[in-house]
């Protein structure tokens with residue numbers, strides 16, 4: 001797996017993405033492909049514009065109409081992070097009636113639990129918490145760590161997507177409101193994560209080759225075929241609500257702190273102990289990928305911070321002292337029940353791409369064809 005772009009070191013003249021992204025390209029002015037892609041994205045989707053707000057208002061009306069007579073009209077994921085907490089506040093302000101879903105994979109920080117409890121109480125919304133079978137999930141996480149694939153979050157993301165879809169069907173809900181957004185999350189090199197979060201085939205193959213051999217009995221999963229069923233037969237729609245509004249992270253943190261009593265974790269995605277440790281220690285140590293670089297670049301492109309601030313932030317280590325780092329290393333080893341040797345093996349194994357394992361690529365292609373067919377059929381049907 002390629003970890004760096006060949007040739008001399010280069011950093012974008014507009015954002016802070018650099019040649020630690022093996023696929024980065026620069027134009028003649030030294031501006032990277034991520035900045036150019038962001039410009040295109042924002043042109044198609046102008047968050048906070050009159051047109052976007054109008055579209056959002058229509059969507060809200062539709063969600064309310066479709067949810068009439070039902071206990072809930074939408075589902076939201078709630079990790080306790082900035083984006084999902086803001087989505088909870090927004091849907092409440094819009095008068096929607098959400099069912100919130102939270103994944104307890106055993107790695108929640110105490111502060112995350114406190115934040116979630118506050119949100120639920122203040123907004124008076126129902127929460128469904130999936131508590132994953134720890135022994136099974138530990139096995140799966142160890143399989144990912146021994147396989148040395150990039151995206152250990154993929155298994156948590158998959159479980160929450162699967163559960164949200166299942167709950168939507170059970171409660172006859174037609175909308176999943178997501179906190180994914182262009183303003184803070186659209187820049188992320190493809191080699192730094194595995195983008196096909198619904199690819200259970202990939203999870204299964206990695207587990208088969210590196211797991212303990214026990215069968216995954218309770219892990220929430222969604223197959224390609226089920227996805228097709230949810231999307232086309234149940235018409236389950238996912239809406240990225242934050243893309244319609246002018247999303248400024250600093251203002252949002254202030255707002256959720258004031259209105260929901262939300263407390264900061266220090267950095268993006270640090271509500272989970274393993275996400276923090278993986279992103280701040282394991283991933284940079286093994287690959288040189290520092291996800292903060294992508295996140296800060298995103299904030300530069302959406303005009304939320306200056307390049308100077310971002311460059312300065314990157315010089316500050318996430319772990320402020322060796323004591324902090326050692327505490328997390330010891331917690332990680334204890335929680336996963338691994339020895340010093342096993343930990344060293346995890347750290348020193350060369351990273352591998354998810355594509356070296358089986359994927360659902362063929363099914364995804366079929367899915368695309370099926371989607372096109374549906375569009376053609378609908379067009380002819382409504383003629």
Ligand SMILES: [Zn+2]
Nearest residue numbers: 012015032035
């Ligand atoms: Zn750039």
